[in-house]
Amino acid sequence: MSDNNETRALPTRAYVLHPDLGNSRTRRSPELALEEAVALAHALPAITVEGAEVVRLRTPEAGMLFSKGKREEVAQHLKAVADGEGAELVLIDGPVTPVQQRNLEKEWGVKILDRTGLILEIFADRAQTREGVLQVELAALAYQRTRLVRAWTHLERQRGGLGFVGGPGETQIEADRRAIDEQMTRLRRQLEKVVRTRELHRRSRAKVPYPIVALVGYTNAGKSTLFNKLTGAEVVAKDQLFATLDPTMRQMRLPSGRRVILSDTVGFISDLPHELVAAFRATLEEVLEADLILHVRDISHPETEEQAGDVGEILDGLGVDEDVALIEVWNKIDALGPETRAALLRTDARTEGVQAVSALSGEGIDALLQTVDSVLTKALDDPIHDSVVELSHGDGRRRAWLHEQGVVTSERPTASGVRLQVRWTERQENTFNAL
Structure with a gap:
């Protein structure tokens, strides 16, 4: 029998479903939400997407989520799995209860992964630092404890995913709960040591009187590309969700000669698992302590306003002070058509606190630096x-x-x-x- 690492090295064929409840309060287009769910799936190298669809739901079924007709229809897409041709995994872009997961897995004969589980898998695959690894594992255990439908021993590995996609089978609930609690206690102790070390580094950095400028934004908005353009660094910048996970900091000089510390952070996303918001609060402390926040927006995205709203909600949830200076950086103007681009640049010219740029081509970067310089001088009252x-x-x-x-x-x-x-x-x- 091959070990779990070998199993996980094989691509997992997935079918993506986005449940649309038709809720008028929901800002997002279900079709665009499905596109994002597929992009999330593609962010994991182990997954290949075999198909995707929006599922309209009037009322979710308590124990099965989907209606009988829809379950039978999905089953038709999955039935070739026995011949090795169909999907082995169904990704449901939304919350799925443990009961719904068990019932659907039993009926369809495939693994089920909800949005939270998928994002946790991506974070586990991307974590680079010891602190990032520990935080992801702790968040995954907190999530898993509420479900108790998978074994947890794979979490002892530092990387390679969490096992929601291809982990071993069910274990006894009480044994799981006891083992998970013990593992969480060990992880918290390890994390405390790492955080203490990081706090020493932060105190050392605080002795250098440089302002902190934090880049925030929706995932794939171009933060890392902008970070590289501003600092000359070589942070991973891909057209991929969550390409950057662990925070990166570099010193840079503004046109006036003022030196600042620029911080690149993990991208935000709608419906970010609350377990991760809590676990990564320490990672996002640079945002809480920033003298200036650059909110990078993909201005070419059809739901850029909705994404900006999601970022704002997360910043509020983190407790960012409303008085902290903020500049909206409208990125990816190179991806706009001529008319849209011209109209946006006119808006940029007459709107305070906004700067249109292309981090890819460098257009608008000099103007952005001048704006950062003047805003910081005003915010710090330190010309x-x-x-x-x-x-x-x-x-x-x-x-x-x-x-x-x-x-x-x-x-x-x-x-x-x-x-x-x-x-x-x-x-x-x-x-x-x-x-």
Whole structure:
């Protein structure tokens, strides 16, 4: 018998269903929601999508979710599985109760994975840092404990997925619950150690008086491409949902000479599992502490307004202060038609707090940097100015500090020491004078 890793290495043929309840309060188009669900499925290398459809539901059936007629229709799509030609997995783009999952798996003879389970799988596949791995595993266990329909021992692996797609069979509920609770306790202890280490790093970084600029936005809005364009970094940037999971930070210099720390964060998404919002709160602390937030929007997406609303809701849920300065970055203008693009640029020109760019081509990047510079200066009430500093030969420590801050524009020796031309903020000048 092959081991579980070998099993999971094989592509899993999936059929994607988006249940449409016809709820007038729902902002999203069901067809576009289905497209996003398929994109989520494609984000996992192990999955190939064999088909997808929107399922209109007047009233969900308590124990089966779908009506008898729809279940029989889906079963026709799945019946070739015995010959190795059909789907082995049904992805349901929405919440599925444990009872519904058991009943559908029994009737269809395939595995069922809901939206939360799929997103957890993607996060597990993408986590790079030790903290990210632990947070995903903890979130997965919290989710799994409410279901108790899969074995959990695969979670001891750090990577390679969580096993919702191809994990082993059911285990006894009480044994599962006890084992999951013990595993969660161990993970929390490990996570506490990692968080303490990260807190030390953050304190060390806090000694450097650089403002933090955080990139946020809906997944696949182009944050990582913009991050790379602004910093010259090489963060993974793909046309793929959740291409970036673990946060990345780089220092960059603005046109005025001010240095800032730019933070790239995980992309947001509608109906983000609450387990992940809680587990990744620490990862998103850079957003909570940011002096400026750049909300990157894919302005070419047909539901860009709805996506912006989802991002706003998540920021509110994280507790981001309403007074924090925010710039909307309308990205991907290169993907717009000429008329739409011209109209958008006119709107950009007369709307404060908005900057249209193409992170791919670089159009609008210089203007964005100027906007970031001016907004930060206003938000921090800490304008940049030029000064001349005279230091003696014995002032080596203070001279070194100025160079560490990156504020020296030129220097020349004098009879008693050195004269430096510096460009700095009032805050930096006050810190220097106190040395």
